[in-house]
Amino acid sequence: MRTNRRGLLARAGLLAALLALLAAACASDDGSADTAAEAMSTAGAASAEAGVAASEAQSAGAAAAAAQAAADAAQAAAELAQATASGNQAAVEAAEAALADAQDAADAARSQAAAAQAEAEEARQAAEAAEAAAAAAPMADEPAESVTLEFWSWNNEGAYPVVHEEAEALFEADYPNVDVVRTYTPFADYMTNLRAAIAAGEPPDVAQVPWTGEYTDLVNGGAIASLEGEFTAGFPDFFPPIASIASVDGVPYAIPLDVNSLQIAYNKDIFAELGLEVPRSSDALKAVAAALDDAGYFGVAVGTNDGWAAADLFFAQLAYTDPANTLIVQADAGAATWDDPQFLAAAENLEDLIASGVFAPGANSMVSFVGALELFVAQQAAMFYPVGNFITGGIAAQVEDSFEWGLFPFPSPDGGEGFATGGVAEMFSIPADAANVDLGIEFMRYLTNADGEAVLVANDFIPSWQIELPPDVSDLYRDLIAAQATVRNRTIYTTPVYTELINGVQGLLGGSTSAAEVVAAMAGAG
Template sequence: MNKRHTFTAKAVLAGAAMMVGSSAVAQTELDFWSWRQEDVAAYNEIIAAFEETHPDIKVTYTAHPATEYNTIIATALAAGEGPDIIHTRSYGGLEVLAKPGYLEPLDEQVDMSLIGDVAKIGTTLRADGHVYAVPFASQTVLVFYNTDIFAAHGLTPPETWDEFKAVATQLKEAGVIPLANGSAEGWMLEIMSGALLPNFYGSEFFGEVTSGATDFEDPRFVGALEKMAELKEFMPDGYQGVDYATMKQLFASGAAAMFVGGSFEIPGFRDAGVNFDIIAGPAAEAGGERMVATWLDGGYGVNAASENKEAALEFARFTASQEFGQMLTDKLGNISPIEGAVSSDPTLAKISELQGASTPYIMLVAYRFNTPTGSTLIQNGLQEMFAGSKTPAEVAHDVSEGIKASE
């Protein structure tokens, strides 16, 4: 949709529709695009709260398929079109939109004093240091488990890798799928790796590999991949054809007892009526490190070519407010980066506690800036590993060489 062509007509029609007594109130219409299809109802509620205090602005939220969103938004912006408000990805995903000038720099136009510097790294363009989107939410990779199934089989949440495999074995012998995760979609294998690998390669690895002190052929990383490969026997039958939707359905229906996913899954599992709890990925051994991987999930940007830029900036200011942060926490079940947004939800409180021992979600945070991205490399490699066509060492080699070639 091209605002240059539709703005005048929209303004006239909106003005006619907003007649109050003998005066007309002009209403600016903003389009807001996102990939968060599961959040449509919640965003509409949040938008309604904004519109109550901004009766001259109407916001329409459109959610596109997550796997197609990057292409959809990039294509629209390259054509000089697209929405006024853009739900951006973070880190490298942000840079591909900000670097060509598609996004409006916000740090001098939006008060982000309630948002910490670490969160803003994910929406900052490295080339000029400007912030191009208001940070959205932090996400955490976790292991979900069905509390009813665990209770029925007398199981306690595993703390170590050996305990994790022992629990999975007992579930499998009882006719329950231990792990809902499949390998049809590479991005979900990357999620799985984010939950399981760090406790094997350790808290020092991220800093060492990003500084060049080591690479992904480091024995710690290869060994972590070898451990992850041990889970094949606990995944669903035909796991190579099990996609994201099927994974969630297996867990939500009670067919599978555990699911490795992001904290963004919480609202959906609750809506499905699942009795679940969460744990960090298991420690490599008793007393070992037990971390969760975290990342900034994205931000709210403004189309630099928008005909409605001032109204869009007003909405961006709203997304940086404590009011918005609280609504995002309460309605979306996400941990907001905005100071003062506190959740009474015990699960979110537990995630906040788990984040006290965290490591960056490595490929997203550090290696999504160049082509091929680290995520593409690890996703392809993990699919090959689970298909049996490559060994963990070969996957690590390909990842390491691919990242070096992209730098």
């Protein structure tokens, strides 16, 4: 029986064509290029396997023909032997001719068999290559499960939402199955909500954490996941002093996004209208506030319903009563007392400024970036505090071209060099019980990668790592960078003391307490 090689190959080609059509249909149905690639690879493998079958059949047929030719040659040889034995010369010649023909046929059959065998081997190799290609082709995986990534922050003022939104957009582009959900809560309620979520076992995946002792309290309570091993994996080299703030006992638990320097914003147009100079001493500041009051303007707008802003009024004075800039660290460590004369002097300086009418009324009923900032933007108050790079973009967006404004450090009591206070601005951690720890860490990388850095700089934020300053940055940004060289500490890590400080400053503004009582309460809490 002779193998019909053409028929086998035709059937193999038909199979391949059908599988190719299947691939196209799959791609059309679900829009998946990977599905099409997988089906096409499978079709190629099937076609190659069909080719193997055809080649092997052809090889088998050729081998059978060679065997038959060999048998015919053997028969011819036997007949030659018989003719020779009979002595019949004519029979011998006929047998010799038949044997020669049989041997030629056998040689030809063997050659065909060898060629068919080689072809079959090539087909097998092609089939193996097709199978390997099919294995390497993108698999039509099941669609990735949708994931919600919870991101919590209190910074929905200024340009911070822009930073968050840009990181979210880039992250979701690379992780299309992830939906980042941002939740903003006012600072006054934020920590209460975060602690409650952690206690309930339902924390966010990424949480902004404060730079105060409340952060270390969370870490020491086991509520925050360690970032050891992650801190140097895909993150920039944070400034060592800043990295230390994000660490507890040398282990990082937070990513410090940016740093700040807090100063007073002032309305240059109002100052020019009244012939006022930027004050460089406490007495000069009081005189400016009095002149503004006479002209129908408030002095310094501040929203101390945000407790941190109340504390920053105290830190602005401590920058001068603690010239070594070491007292807070010593007191946190128990090496100094919280009623130290330098703490008392800072509280007394602030008490004097309040009594002199430097601050706009109603501070305790306003939050920083709503009520207080609105007074400044509406040109009812000629100054606004505290202003760091976290809100300069927001001020610029609201003021637009309505007036010129600038910054100066809170004046020193005696008119000496002015210092801004500062430290870490935004820090983010991963709660230990977060549902998506790895994705949360990856999202934080999008806040700090090259794209994240560009967004920070474009919005006047100062990254917590070394950057190459673009040539087109604003003068304001250069001033913020320059102020970083001499910033003074504004961070108390002993949480009960920090709480008493906030309560005390609010009491000073409300007229219900004294400087001495403030530091006494701090000492009692420490």
